Amino acid sequence: MIDFTILTTVFLTLCVYTFVYKESAFWRFAEQTFIGLALGYTFVMAIQQIQTVAWVPISTGKNVLFIGAMLLGFSLYTRFSKKHAWISRWPMAILIGIGTGVAMRTVVESQIVAQIAATFLPLVTPDPMKTFNNIAIIIMVACTLFFFTFTRGKGKTSGNVRKLGRYTLMLTFGAAFGGTVLTRMTLYIGRFTYLWAPAQRYYLLGVGALMLVVLAFYEKITPLFQKK
C-alpha cells in the first residue's frame, strides 16, 4: 500500500535537492508549492488566532475593548488606498512602539550590566586553565572594545591593542563560520536521516531513480514543450 504522505515528502525533498545540480522544473514546482502552502497555513492560523484571542472575548462580552485592537488591525489594510494610506501609519506606529518597548525594557540589565559584571573575574584561581581563561577574557574584551574607539591617537601601543582586538573579532567570526557550516550540514543530515529511515527508504530509491531519469532527459524534453 502506498503511503501518499511519505511519497509527497520524499518527492518534494528530492525536488528541492535537484537545485544542487541545476535549476529545474522540479525545483520550481517545490518552491511554488511551498510558498502557496506556507501562505495558506499562515492565513488559517491568523484567522484562528483572531477568533480565539479577539473575536470570542468580544462576542461573549468578556473584553469588548478588543474591538479597538481589531479596528487598528483592520486599518493596516488602508495602505492599499492612496487616499487613506495615512491611517495605516497609526497601527504601524503602535506595533513598532510596543515591539521596541517590550524588547528594550530589560536590555540594559540583561545585555549590558550583566555582561560587564561577568568580565570582573579573579586573575588568580586554583585552576591554572581557569586563570588563563580569565586573563584572556579580560584582555580580549578590553582590546575589542578599544578597537571600536574611533576617536583615537596613532601611537604604536594603541595600534597593537587595536590589532589584538581585531584578532579577537576574527576568532569570533571564525567560530561563527564554523557554527554556520555545522547548521547547514545539520539541515542535510536531518533530511537524509528521515529519507533513509526504513519506512521512507524504498520511496527514496524509487522516486529518486525516476527523477534521475527525467533529469537526464530534461534538456531534451524542455524544447519539446517550448515548441508547443
Add this chain to the structure above:
Amino acid sequence: MAKYNPLKDYRWIYMLLIIAVSWPLLFPIGLPVPVSKSTRMAFDTIEKLPSGSLVAVSSVLSGGNWPDLGPPEMALVQHLFKKKMKIVFIGCVDETPTIRESTLLPRINKYDAQIGVDYVNLGFIAGAPDVAEAAFATSLRKVLTVDFRGKPLDELPIMKGVNTLADFKLVIHIGMAEDPVRQYYTPFKIPLIVGVYGMMGPHYIPYLEAGQLSGMIVGLRGAAEYEYLVGFVGEGLMGSDALSITHLLVAICIIAGNLAFLYTTRGGAKKEGTK
C-alpha cells in the same frame, strides 16, 4: 565563451559533501561524543529539579529549522518526561504547535503522560518572539483562553493556579537566547535552559558565563551529547558521525582553498616581478 573545465565545477564539492554526510549514516562509525560544559549544565539543572515540577517549554520550531532545533527539544522533553515533570508547551511562531502535535508529541507515548494533566500544548502567541514571550510570561491568561485543541485553560488540571512565568520552576526555550534572557530570565530570575542553532552557539557563551543561562544545547551536536547523557538514541546521536566527518571535510576544503589562494597570488606576484 569560456571552455568548461570539470575541475573548476563547484558541484564536485556538493558531491563530496553528499558522500561525507551519507556514508556515516549508512555505515555508522561510532565516533566518541564528548559532552560539553553547557550540555552538562542543562542536564544537571533538570536532574536537580524534583519530580512533578512545572516546566515551560517555549520555542520557535518550524519545518525549516527542525533538523537543528528539533533534536535538542526532543532530547530535553524526553528527559523531562522521564523525570515525570509537568510540561506546558508554547510556541512563538505559528508552525510550532502543529509540528509539535505531528512530530514531537507522538514520540512520547511510551511515558504514559496524560494530556491536560502531565502536559499541554497551548498553541502559539502571535507577535515577534519578544512580544510573544513577554505576553506568555506576564499575562498568559489574557492572551490564551484555550489550548491548541480548543479546551478552555480553566478546565485543564495542569494549568490550575498558573498565571505568570513565576509559577514555573524552569523555562526551556528553543530558538535564540537573547530574547528569552530578556523576557524570561531577567524579569523573573527563573532558571533558563536554551536549545540554539548550531551557528549561534559561540555567540551565547557570554550569557552562559554570566550565569544568565543554566544550560545550553547547541544544535544537533548538543542534542547528541544530551541523548548520550539521558541514555537514548535519537536524531542527535544518529547524525553525530556525519556531522564530524562533514566538518573534517569542510576544514580540509578551507585549508586547500587557502593554500591554492596563496599559491596563485604568489605565482601572480612572481610573474609581475619578472615583467
